Amino acid sequence: MNTGQDVQPDTLDARLIELLVEEPRIGVLECSRRLGVARGTVQARLDKLVERGVIGGFGPDVSPAAIGFGVTSFVTLEITQRHGHDPVTAHLSAIPEVLEAHTITGSGDLLCRIVARSNADLQRVIDQIVSYGGIRRASTIIALAEQIPYRTLPLVRSAARPS
Numbered sequence: 001m002n003t004g005q006d007v008q009p010d011t012l013d014a015r016l017i018e019l020l021v022e023e024p025r026i027g028v029l030e031c032s033r034r035l036g037v038a039r040g041t042v043q044a045r046l047d048k049l050v051e052r053g054v055i056g057g058f059g060p061d062v063s064p065a066a067i068g069f070g071v072t073s074f075v076t077l078e079i080t081q082r083h084g085h086d087p088v089t090a091h092l093s094a095i096p097e098v099l100e101a102h103t104i105t106g107s108g109d110l111l112c113r114i115v116a117r118s119n120a121d122l123q124r125v126i127d128q129i130v131s132y133g134g135i136r137r138a139s140t141i142i143a144l145a146e147q148i149p150y151r152t153l154p155l156v157r158s159a160a161r162p163s
Contacts, residue, residue, distance in 0.1 A: 007052055012037065014160035016045055017055070021153050024058065069097070069115035071122050072143040075129065076108035078136045085110070091132040097125045108139065 009017070012035065019031055028046065032039040049055045064072070079088050085103060092098045092112065101112045112129070116122035122142070130138050 007054070009049070009054065009156060009160050011160050011162055012041075013045060013049060013054075014156050016042065017049070017156050018153060020055075020058075024060075064099070064115040068117055071116040071118060072146070073114050073116065073122055073126075074141045074143065075112045075114055075126065076104070076139045077110040077112065077129070078107070078138075079109045080134050080136055081109075083134055088132060088134045091134070092129065095125065095128055098129070 015035055016031060019026060019034060028042050029039055032042040035042065046055070064070075077088070079085065088110065089101060092101050092110075095114075097114050097116055099113045099115060101110050103109065104111045114122075114125055114129070116125050119142075122140075126138060126140060129135065
């Protein structure tokens, strides 16, 4: 993670990240050719971006809908505060349809993004979530359509300082 170095990417970092986002299977040698820099420069930049936590992984971006989970929902959970977030998080981690969970401010305690195969299946997933005694209440919103998919490239471009 961040070791005290300047975390703001420069334009070469941004160009490298953009290339990797657009063509995830591209090799370091091809990156160096397209960016017009030495292979060692690309590898060093890539290593630093990974070390600083800017790039978190190189795995495939799996579409839940493409594997049969076409319903996306956001669930706000209110939890009992007595035991904290960790036991609830452990419970949620055991449910495959819970894609992510964040501690939040406001009326709820946790915000989860979940998926299901259908609305009826969504009920099953919610029932499984709220079956844990540390969860007092759940409020669910079903996403009808994805207008802007998860993205970071515009942010990277915006944050890049001239090199």
